[in-house]
Amino acid sequence: QSTFVQSSKTTHLSSSSVNKNNFENMKVAVLGAGGGIGQPLSLLLKLSPHVSNLALYDIRGTPGVSSDLSHIPSPGTVTGHLPGTLPECLAGSDVVVIPAGVPRKPGMSRDDLFGINAAIVKGLVEAVASHCPGAVICVISNPVNSLVPVCKEVLVRRGCYNPSKLCGVTYLDVCRANTFVGEAVGANVSVNVVGGHSGTTIVPLLSQTPDVSSLSQSKIDALVERIRNGGDEVVSAKDGAGSATLSMAHAGFVFVENVVKALGGEEDVVMPAYTECDVVKGCSFFAVPCRFGKSGVEEVMGLGKISEGEKGMIDDMSGTLASQIEKGRKWAIEASAKEGGQGSGKI
Numbered sequence: 001q002s003t004f005v006q007s008s009k010t011t012h013l014s015s016s017s018v019n020k021n022n023f024e025n026m027k028v029a030v031l032g033a034g035g036g037i038g039q040p041l042s043l044l045l046k047l048s049p050h051v052s053n054l055a056l057y058d059i060r061g062t063p064g065v066s067s068d069l070s071h072i073p074s075p076g077t078v079t080g081h082l083p084g085t086l087p088e089c090l091a092g093s094d095v096v097v098i099p100a101g102v103p104r105k106p107g108m109s110r111d112d113l114f115g116i117n118a119a120i121v122k123g124l125v126e127a128v129a130s131h132c133p134g135a136v137i138c139v140i141s142n143p144v145n146s147l148v149p150v151c152k153e154v155l156v157r158r159g160c161y162n163p164s165k166l167c168g169v170t171y172l173d174v175c176r177a178n179t180f181v182g183e184a185v186g187a188n189v190s191v192n193v194v195g196g197h198s199g200t201t202i203v204p205l206l207s208q209t210p211d212v213s214s215l216s217q218s219k220i221d222a223l224v225e226r227i228r229n230g231g232d233e234v235v236s237a238k239d240g241a242g243s244a245t246l247s248m249a250h251a252g253f254v255f256v257e258n259v260v261k262a263l264g265g266e267e268d269v270v271m272p273a274y275t276e277c278d279v280v281k282g283c284s285f286f287a288v289p290c291r292f293g294k295s296g297v298e299e300v301m302g303l304g305k306i307s308e309g310e311k312g313m314i315d316d317m318s319g320t321l322a323s324q325i326e327k328g329r330k331w332a333i334e335a336s337a338k339e340g341g342q343g344s345g346k347i
C-alpha cells in the first residue's frame, strides 16, 4: 500500500499576514546567534542588501558579535540581545531563524538532542508568539523532524499558528546533494531532496536530475547514502567539536534570504521547506519544494515525478518520520498540559 496522496498541492494562504511590498524594511532575528552556526549566519545576513535590521539573541556572546558585525559598512543595522531583552530583539521581526541548541558529538543521533533542544526551542517560540506572532519561523535546531511539530503545538496553544509561517530548514541536504552529485557528474546540478532531516528520512530524488542517468545504480546508491549521512561525515571529522556550522550558515542564509525576498514581493521564490502538508499519508510534516510569497509558504509543490525506488524509500521511511513528528507533538502537548494550556489535540 503506497503512502502517497497524489493530489498533493496544498495551498496555505494566510489571512493574518502583514504584507510588505519592498525589501527595504525587513527585520530578521537570529536566536542562538552566538553559536557555531549563528555567528557566520549573522555575518551573511549582515551582508545581505535585503535585511535592513538584524537582531541577534543568545544566552551569551551577542553584544560582542553585534559590535563586531556593526563595523561592516553594509546598509542594515545590527543589534545584540541577551536574556532580558528578547522582547526587543523580536519586536517587529518579519523572520525569526532559530539555530539555538546543542549540537551532536560522534556516536549521537540527532534524536539524542531532543530533550534539551525541545525545551530551548519551546521557550524561544513562546517568546515569538508573544512579541512577533506574524513572523516566519525558520527552525534549524535539531532534531528538526520533531522540533517543528513542537513549535506548531506551542503556536496553536498561543492561538497564532499559521502553517504558512513555520518551516524546518532542510536546505543543507539540498546543498550537499548538489555538491556530491555535481562532483560525480561533472556539472552543476539542482537536486530535489524531500522528507525530513535525519538518516533515512532524507530522500534525495536523483531520478529528477537528468545528468544522473549516466551513472551506474551502485554509484547512485552510494550518492544517496552520502547525502543521507552528510551530517555524520562532518560530526566525525570535527571529532567532538560539534557538527556542520559553516555549510549550515550558508544553507540557512540562502533559505532566509529567499524567504525575505518573497515577503518583500519577489515572485517565483521556490525553496525546499519542512512544512505542514499532506504530501505523504501519515506524515503531517514533510520537506518538499514550496513556493514562498508575501504570506510565507503559499504553495506546497509536492514530490513531482519519482521512480519506483524513490517511492520505496518514502514508503520505508514514512513510519519513522511519522513517529518523530508524533514525538514532538506529544512532548509539547504534555508540556503544555503541565502548564495548564491546550494544544491541537489529544496525546
Ligand SMILES: NC(=O)C1=CN([C@@H]2O[C@H](COP(=O)(O)OP(=O)(O)OC[C@H]3O[C@@H](n4cnc5c(N)ncnc54)[C@H](O)[C@@H]3O)[C@@H](O)[C@H]2O)C=CC1
Binding pocket: 031, 032, 033, 034, 035, 036, 037, 038, 057, 058, 059, 060, 099, 100, 101, 102, 103, 104, 113, 117, 120, 123, 124, 139, 140, 141, 142, 143, 144, 169, 170, 171, 172, 173, 197, 242, 243, 244, 245, 248
Ligand atoms: N537543520 C540543519 O540542517 C542543521 C542543524 N544543526 C543544529 O543546529 C543547532 C546549533 O548548532 P551549532 O550552532 O553548531 O551549536 P552551538 O553550540 O555552536 O551554538 C548554539 C547556540 O545556541 C545558544 N543557546 C543555547 N540555549 C539558548 C537559549 N535558550 N536561547 C538562545 N540561545 C541559546 C548557545 O549559547 C550557543 O551559542 C544544533 O541543534 C545542531 O544540531 C546543525 C547543522 C545543520
Ligand SMILES: O=C([O-])CC(=O)C(=O)O
Binding pocket: 103, 104, 110, 142, 172, 197, 230, 231, 232, 234, 235, 243, 244
Ligand atoms: O549532523 C548534525 O548533527 C547536524 C546536521 O543536522 C547536519 O549537518 O545535517
